Amino acid sequence: MRGHLDGLILSVLEDGPRHGYAIIEALQARSGGALDLPTGTVYPALRRLERAGRLSGSWSTVGGRERRTYTLTRAGRHALAAQRADWSEFSSVVEAVLRPPRPAGEPS
Amino acid sequence: MRGHLDGLILSVLEDGPRHGYAIIEALQARSGGALDLPTGTVYPALRRLERAGRLSGSWSTVGGRERRTYTLTRAGRHALAAQRADWSEFSSVVEAVLRPPRPAGEPS
DNA sequence: GATGCACATGTAGAGAGTCTACCTATAGCG
DNA sequence: CGCTATAGGTAGACTCTCTACATGTGCATC
Numbered sequence: 001m002r003g004h005l006d007g008l009i010l011s012v013l014e015d016g017p018r019h020g021y022a023i024i025e026a027l028q029a030r031s032g033g034a035l036d037l038p039t040g041t042v043y044p045a046l047r048r049l050e051r052a053g054r055l056s057g058s059w060s061t062v063g064g065r066e067r068r069t070y071t072l073t074r075a076g077r078h079a080l081a082a083q084r085a086d087w088s089e090f091s092s093v094v095e096a097v098l099r100p101p102r103p104a105g106e107p108s
Numbered sequence: 109m110r111g112h113l114d115g116l117i118l119s120v121l122e123d124g125p126r127h128g129y130a131i132i133e134a135l136q137a138r139s140g141g142a143l144d145l146p147t148g149t150v151y152p153a154l155r156r157l158e159r160a161g162r163l164s165g166s167w168s169t170v171g172g173r174e175r176r177t178y179t180l181t182r183a184g185r186h187a188l189a190a191q192r193a194d195w196s197e198f199s200s201v202v203e204a205v206l207r208p209p210r211p212a213g214e215p216s
Numbered sequence: 217g218a219t220g221c222a223c224a225t226g227t228a229g230a231g232a233g234t235c236t237a238c239c240t241a242t243a244g245c246g
Numbered sequence: 247c248g249c250t251a252t253a254g255g256t257a258g259a260c261t262c263t264c265t266a267c268a269t270g271t272g273c274a275t276c
Contacts, residue, residue: 001202001233001234002110002111002233002234002261002262003110003111003232003233003234004202005233005234007202007206008202008205008206011205011206011207011208012205014208014209015209019253019254020253020254020255021251021252021253021254027205030204030205031201031204031205032204034197034201035201035205037234038234038235038236038237039253039254039255040234040235040236040237040238040255040256040257041233041234041235043253043254043255043256044233044234044255044256045233045234047255048233062253063242063243063252064241064242064243065241065242065243065252065253065254066241066242066253066254067252067253067254068253068254083206084206084208087202087206089142091199091202093139093140093142093143094109094112094115094116094195094199095199096138096139096140097116097119097120097135097138097139097143098115098116098119098191098192098195099119100119100122100192109262109263110232110233110261110262110263111261111262113262113263127224127225128224128225128226129222129223129224129225145263146263146264146265147224147225147226148226148227148228148263148264148265148266148267149262149263149264151224151225151226151227152226152227152262152263153262153263155226156262171223171271171272172271172272173223173224173225173270173271173272174224174225174270174271175223175224175225176224176225
């Protein structure tokens with residue numbers, strides 16, 4: 001998910017605040033099970049996003065377990081919009097380059 | 109272009125052998141000018157791909173200038189096919205997760 | 217004839233991001 | 247008592263890409 005993880009996390013949090021573990025599960029669910037990110041990838045990303053002001057986190061205890069719940073900040077919402085625009089641009093560029101060349105003699 | 113550069117380079121070379129500078133120009137052309145990769149990104153990538161056996165390179169001199177021309181190997185063609193499959197999978201996963209959630213009460 | 221741009225290739229080092237592997241702790245079930 | 251699911255985290259390695267620098271030719275312009 002090189003470089004696109006931030007957008008995916010922000011996108012999941014657009015539905016409402018969630019804690020880290022739930023974010024991982026939501027990513028799995030939304031991707032139809034294809035996305036099984038290790039905690040060692042997601043937790044540092046969440047802290048990074050919080051440091052960057054795109055998320056705000058707060059501790060709570062639910063059922064005897066500590067949770068850190070993250071909420072999208074206004075900056076986070078803007079960042080999400082930017083990420084979506086970036087993805088749109090990025091994917092169309094990759095498609096354009098990666099698309100197999102039409103065979104010689106065949107008009108595009 | 110994190111992680112996708114290799115596929116883009118291989119894709120350009122599918123048209124036929126090219127030297128590094130021409131690869132950079134072809135990437136620009138195919139992307140409609142959006143992709144302006146610095147030489148410090150492309151040249152190391154080419155050497156990496158050659159070391160990995162996906163490209164074979166050979167020197168020649170054209171108009172007093174040294175060129176290293178790269179050709180797709182059989183392994184390179186297989187790698188390209190794999191990259192295209194990866195991209196397809198990857199992009200559909202990102203789309204699925206990044207797509208804005210439908211507003212509550214509105215059926216999907 | 218000097219200057220600058222397009223052509224052409226490369227290296228060094230920094231920085232970012234993701235992964236593997238590890239660690240801790242609780243709740244609940246068998 | 248041990249296992250699994252839940253919940254959070256760190257350390258270190260690794261890979262890739264970027265910036266900046268270095269080198270040199272051919273050709274057009276001043």
